[in-house]
Amino acid sequence: MEDKPSNKSLLNLNRRAALKSIGKTVVGAAAIVKAPYVFAKKRTQLKVLGTHVTLQQELKRRAMDDLGLDLIYEAKGSAAVLQKASVNPQAFDLYEQWSNSIRPLWASGSIQPIDKKRLTYWDEINPLCKTGQISSEAKFGAGDAPYKILHIQKNGRLGVEHTDQLSFLPYVHNVDSFGYNTNVIAKGTPYITESWGWLLDPKYSGKVGIVNAPTIGIFDLALAAQAQGLAHFTDIGNLTKTEIDQLFKILIVLKNQNHFSGFWNSVPESVDFMRTGRVVIESMFSPAVATLNGKGIPVTYAAPKEGYRGWHGVMCLSAASKGRNKDAAYEYMNWWLSGWPGAFIAKQGYYISNPERSAKYMQKDEWDYWYQGKPAPVDLKGTDGKTSVKKGEVRTGGSYIKRFSNVAVWNSAMPTYDYSVQKWYEFISS
Template sequence: MSDNLHRSHKLASPPRVKRRKLRVRGTDVTLLEEVRRAAMADLGIDLEFESLDFLTCQHRAAMDPGGYDIYEQCFHNLDIVWYWGALQPIDTERIAEWGNIGDLAIEGGLTRYTWEGHGDAPRRKLYVQPDGMIGPQPMRHISMLPTAHNVDSFGFDRRLFGEEEAGGASWAWLLDPRARGRIALVDEPAIGLFDAALAAEARGDLTFGDIGNMTVEEIDNLMILLESLRQSGLFHGAWVTPQEAEDMLHNDRVSVQSMWSPSYANLGLMEGVFVESTPREGYRAWHGGASLARHLSGAQLDLAYDYLNWWLTGPAGAMMARQGYYMTVPERVRKYLSEDEWDYWYGGEPARTDLPGRPGRITVRKGQRRAGGSYRERVSRIALWNTVMDEYNYATRVWKRFIARVNGGVT
């Protein structure tokens, strides 16, 4: 009997401790593998990332709130998800760095006196109001924790357009006949439609009472103009993912197109030829963040707050910086960047050395300077934010029909 007891003791193994897990639904803007690995290591948890395109992510976040714990997207995608009751308020008293979040998210600009731009500036959707809706009146509870953000423009071929003038390039170049047949737009109605609107206004074709909240008539006038330009052969196509934009560029099919920051690190043979613009009319900006699913409670809610707080501690912000994005608590990010990286990405200074991007890759070559300059210079020139307008459903329908024709589809 003693031998059997001894064998049982030897065969027994300690109980396995199941690691806690969070499910994050978002886009490839922030759901990077290196972010996932760093967060798992720092928090001692498992993370499941579900990366979707913008419209699919927004739709699934609204209609399937039980399928995720954290929703990561942008403030302009928030209204619909909040309206369907998929999210719960975030208590700012549980956010350790709340008092250090930059004024761009809280005030709408670098100071409360800075013009915040048209459209969905994060401040306008940040706070949970007494009636449960979201709005600008400061409250203890917020709808989304502001995290990564940036200002976007377009890229252009210097061989065709030459060098930018002292005041920068013009959004009009995005609809310039010199690039006929070699122009691409981004297929996202809350983004690409506004790139086209900024270009149309810069060309003098149209004016808008409020470009961030167009009327049906203004949307129709814009689509009539774009369809006329399409029939003249102006456009090459439209893209959904940054990879599609890069493929058009690598295959020498475009001379000017909407483009996002990480793609300028993937220019290949077009490096030094295709460059990021500094639009003199101002940038189109976006602000990302993270929200809590409505079903979270107890220990799982505590874990979700740990994850939200981790985003503001610095490591994630450094990874975002190497993508060309900014973070709402920059001083925490600074500790995780080299001095050369900080001076380039945030300071706008020429790179003193080659700088890394995603693991194993060089993003910036020695001597390069970031288009538009420093963080302060860039975000002080916001004309418009990515936006879901009052007439969003109508704008989406007509935009999708137009893009189908641009890409050679059947209307």
């Protein structure tokens, strides 16, 4: 006679069956939850080291949406980013700053050549950084004009002969001068009365701000000292050690007399200097002027009769970048010249190397004011959405071509670079 299972045995069997069924359900559910993450494409992270000038959140958001990349922006003052990039190429994939950083970066081995053939819009880039002149009448400007340091020569040096390897991607650029508060200082006439010498005028003693960047501030002050007749330089873009000593002897005396109120390290800090009344005149970058005007503070960006200090934005590829990160870096570089970024950056007074493509993304009123130097037919907004240009205003210095036809000197890393940096920090700490 066959034995029947006991009630206890049946209970155990049912429990095991139930647990087995539940186990299958849990495993299946886990697989369903996990599946999208298993098959999702991992987004590439791209580290961009630079300054507040271009590392802006609106640009970051748009680039991430357009490219499907995760961008990590690290913005510092110009001297700080150059120091970090020079010693640690692993800290960035792309470096964004100005052309005066190229010689130190190239010498340090922190950046690698950029393949011109991978730049989608290379043929659209205008002649400013290719030949040195925006027009046949334009001055070349002293110092490291971008065309002198753009192409990597066969011997590995930087030079003027065109090759397929570049030290940087040319993109944003502008001419710099100083800004002054017209509530305090009477508005001057562009190219006629406005002068770099105003920075060292005793009338503004104690209310003067200077950018704390050895390869930038030194030229603002050299131009000012020469305009005031305090010094003379044979080649202002290539100061000798004797000339540097002469310049800083003058500047240290003025600093000890409290002529300078402060030395700013970033665009936001320069805005605070002027906004709080700490200064009435200072070295300035265009975004700071636009921001202050948006806040209702009447700051004019001078068009000095001696000429501007020119700068050209550089985007450099880290020596450590490779594989997918390197591909993503090229995607980001090409994005910058694709039209929208140039139109956005124009709202803070900056130009792009292929402006015609960006013109399609700008209102005609914006294009006419920022690039053509025409009076604004309506109020224009800056990148912060606030009015930065009032109806009827004309951009100081005029059109793109006129402004870049009057460059006195370019931001440069002179042959006496190391010595000038040493003297700069002696001056700042004196």
